Amino acid sequence: MDQQNDQSKSIIYQEMSSMLSEEENPIRMNRFTLSFTGHSAHLEQRFIADYNSTSLPLLRFGILAGAFFIAMFAILDHLFVPEMRNTLWAIRFFFMIPTGLIVLALSYLKRFLPWIQIGVAAFVLVAGLGIIYMTMVAPSPANYTYYAGLILVTMFVYAITKLRFIYACITSWMIFVFYNFAALYLVDTSVTLLINNNFFLFTANCIGMIMGYLLEYSTRKNFYLQMMNEERHALELEASMLRTANKLAATVAHEFNTPLCVIENIYNLTELKTVSEADWREQLPKIPTQVEKMKKLVEKLLAIREIKDVDYAAGMKILDIHLQGTPETDQEQSIPEKH
Numbered sequence: 001m002d003q004q005n006d007q008s009k010s011i012i013y014q015e016m017s018s019m020l021s022e023e024e025n026p027i028r029m030n031r032f033t034l035s036f037t038g039h040s041a042h043l044e045q046r047f048i049a050d051y052n053s054t055s056l057p058l059l060r061f062g063i064l065a066g067a068f069f070i071a072m073f074a075i076l077d078h079l080f081v082p083e084m085r086n087t088l089w090a091i092r093f094f095f096m097i098p099t100g101l102i103v104l105a106l107s108y109l110k111r112f113l114p115w116i117q118i119g120v121a122a123f124v125l126v127a128g129l130g131i132i133y134m135t136m137v138a139p140s141p142a143n144y145t146y147y148a149g150l151i152l153v154t155m156f157v158y159a160i161t162k163l164r165f166i167y168a169c170i171t172s173w174m175i176f177v178f179y180n181f182a183a184l185y186l187v188d189t190s191v192t193l194l195i196n197n198n199f200f201l202f203t204a205n206c207i208g209m210i211m212g213y214l215l216e217y218s219t220r221k222n223f224y225l226q227m228m229n230e231e232r233h234a235l236e237l238e239a240s241m242l243r244t245a246n247k248l249a250a251t252v253a254h255e256f257n258t259p260l261c262v263i264e265n266i267y268n269l270t271e272l273k274t275v276s277e278a279d280w281r282e283q284l285p286k287i288p289t290q291v292e293k294m295k296k297l298v299e300k301l302l303a304i305r306e307i308k309d310v311d312y313a314a315g316m317k318i319l320d321i322h323l324q325g326t327p328e329t330d331q332e333q334s335i336p337e338k339h
Helices: 002-019 038-054 056-072 074-080 082-106 110-137 148-159 165-186 191-271 277-283 286-302 327-334
Strands: 309-311 317-319
Touching (some): 038 056, 038 110, 038 191, 056 074, 056 082, 056 110, 074 082, 110 148, 110 165, 148 165, 148 191, 165 191, 191 277, 191 286
């Protein structure tokens, strides 16, 4: 019976392991947002928490890099539109860069960690809006060249910020829409120039989407495989503990069976009317002996420090507790005999 139970548990374990194999149970993700779905949906929150935590150093570096590049391009403001320098610098140093520094400071708060992606997206959006505003206030023809900064923002949002694909897409396309709105309704931009700029900006967005999609897909796939390996390891550990527990139960039953049978037989003798009182009293001294034997068995069970199997019966294995030894017996064995 025990052997059959052990075999059935082994079959269940094998079935659970096969369910986790990548071939029979491939990763399930939304094609557009890349979120885990189906049987993988339970990993989504764990992935987001892990991604926010592990990407935090690179994310902070991205914010600092973005702030540095925004400040560096102030040199071009001085060279090409010196008459508008103060206005453009105010946009850079009092609007764009402080937004990034605020998000950077908030990233050190644990309560802000779940919102860090939205915070970085807000910083990128502010940077893009700042550049769009520069195209509106800078004099012609310098204002037509500032749109190139939007291409840099697009590259930045997909490659450096560690934004998830969905947030990067929303942010970059919002900047694209705002630029076209400003160019059409707020600034006198020629149709030919607008079409030219849109070709480059649209292509940069598409290339960035492909790059961001592949990066996050690879990150999610690696995370999925890591989680599946951990679950396999947990199943193997659980199965190993179950096998050890079964062996321990069989060992206890085997080792305690003999002294318990002796005690039971003595008790049965006292109940038999055909046996004289003198005969069953003669067997009573055996009870303390058997009790002492069980105490020693308990000591050996408590002293187990290594799993050693021995064949028992019908293909079953039990723990060999007699080779384990108790601390006292180990100490006695370590003392050399005197001749």
